[in-house]
Amino acid sequence: MPSARLSVVVTRRLPEPVETRMRELFDVRLRETDVPMTREELARAAKEADVLVPTLSDRIDASLIAQAGDRLKLIANYGAGVDHIDVGTARQHGILVSNTPGVSADDTADMTMALILSVTRRLPEGLAVMQSGQWGGWSPTALLGGRIAGRRLGILGMGRIGQAVARRAAAFGMQVHYHNRRRLRPEIEESLQATYWESLDQMVARMDVLSINCPHTPSTFHLMNARRLKLMKPEAVIVNTSRGEVIDENALTRMLRAGEIAGAGLDVYEHGADINPRLRELKNVVLLPHMGSATVEGRIEMGEKVIINIKTFDDGHRPPDQVVPSML
Numbered sequence: 287m288p289s290a291r292l293s294v295v296v297t298r299r300l301p302e303p304v305e306t307r308m309r310e311l312f313d314v315r316l317r318e319t320d321v322p323m324t325r326e327e328l329a330r331a332a333k334e335a336d337v338l339v340p341t342l343s344d345r346i347d348a349s350l351i352a353q354a355g356d357r358l359k360l361i362a363n364y365g366a367g368v369d370h371i372d373v374g375t376a377r378q379h380g381i382l383v384s385n386t387p388g389v390s391a392d393d394t395a396d397m398t399m400a401l402i403l404s405v406t407r408r409l410p411e412g413l414a415v416m417q418s419g420q421w422g423g424w425s426p427t428a429l430l431g432g433r434i435a436g437r438r439l440g441i442l443g444m445g446r447i448g449q450a451v452a453r454r455a456a457a458f459g460m461q462v463h464y465h466n467r468r469r470l471r472p473e474i475e476e477s478l479q480a481t482y483w484e485s486l487d488q489m490v491a492r493m494d495v496l497s498i499n500c501p502h503t504p505s506t507f508h509l510m511n512a513r514r515l516k517l518m519k520p521e522a523v524i525v526n527t528s529r530g531e532v533i534d535e536n537a538l539t540r541m542l543r544a545g546e547i548a549g550a551g552l553d554v555y556e557h558g559a560d561i562n563p564r565l566r567e568l569k570n571v572v573l574l575p576h577m578g579s580a581t582v583e584g585r586i587e588m589g590e591k592v593i594i595n596i597k598t599f600d601d602g603h604r605p606p607d608q609v610v611p612s613m614l
């Protein structure tokens with residue numbers, strides 16, 4: 287007799303090919319509208335599913351996991367970052383957690399470079415001139431930015447995305463530096479032509495551009511606090527395509543306003559969509575609505591990874607992208 291199909295609940299609309307494949311493989315309940323579930327809907331979903339497929343907009347904390355009961359066996363996150371999931375509590379309840387690492391690395395690194403170039407070369411100001419209809423033609427002195435070739439880029443968090451940024455930055459002629467929880471193997475460091483800094487403080491003080499690419503964990507929360515931001519050179523630029531919580535957003539905003547940091551390119555914010563309104567007023571800041579991984583290809587590949595994790599689990603094995611507390 288064939289075994290019963292897994293009951294899978296997905297909390298957000300996913301790209302159409304992903305939803306179609308999920309319908310073929312699982313007893314899946316898909317979301318009809320593209321709005322995050324309310325807390326009550328999420329708690330109900332966690333109770334009724336064998337597998338929950340959340341996204342970064344769902345807070346899967348200890349209380350939600352405690353309410354889930356015995357049925358929930360796997361939280362197969364649609365996304366690489368798992369800072370919205372209490373992975374330790376899930377483990378204590380015997381619930382596995384998986385994510386979608388790697389498939390967004392190139393796309394997010396592309397967006398990191400786009401932010402670096404947008405801030406240093408003043409793209410939004412150029413766009414605003416064109417949209418105003420006031421452009422009077424080429425000028426030797428208008429909208430001059432800074433050259434990135436030859437500049438020092440410091441990467442905080444040299445994992446999949448950090449390394450993809452390093453490869454791109456080297457191709458743009460930047461000198462790549464990094465700080466990471468663990469130093470890379472010598473052959474990888476050499477292939478990336480990257481200089482390792484054991485001291486984050488010392489690296490931060492010497493960079494022209496700082497790119498934040500570590501996950502948000504208890505040890506990275508406000509890693510870029512007011513004290514460290516103050517170590518940056520006043521002409522330096524910071525970009526963040528990881529998670530907003532790694533930077534003290536209020537301190538950054540104050541320093542950008544005061545001209546103590548030259549510019550910022552942000553894809554992510556400390557309080558999600560509730561961003562510091564003062565950031566929006568600044569000319570030296572480029573803000574994006576968390577779209578680092580937003581390509582058609584990447585979002586489908588994230589869904590394929592979710593499916594592989596669920597299928598492998600259904601076949602009686604550990605999901606290939608299982609996340610355990612010691613990884614965080």
Ligand SMILES: NC(=O)C1=CN([C@@H]2O[C@H](COP(=O)(O)OP(=O)(O)OC[C@H]3O[C@@H](n4cnc5c(N)ncnc54)[C@H](O)[C@@H]3O)[C@@H](O)[C@H]2O)C=CC1
Pocket residue numbers: 366367368387388390391394442443444445446447448465466467468499500501502503505506527528529553554576577578579580
């Ligand atoms: N903006 C966007 O659309 C996207 C954002 N992300 C975010 O980017 C983050 C990084 O993604 P990946 O590169 O795939 O992760 P990864 O796990 O491959 O790399 C993260 C690196 O950060 C390092 N790290 C962790 N804690 C650290 C600490 N305290 N100090 C220094 N280094 C530390 C790790 O050792 C690792 O090398 C994700 O966790 C996610 O939050 C991921 C995908 C898309």
Ligand SMILES: O=C(O)C(=O)CO
Pocket residue numbers: 342364365366367368390578579580
């Ligand atoms: O995969 C992630 O962690 C994201 O931020 C989605 O883009």
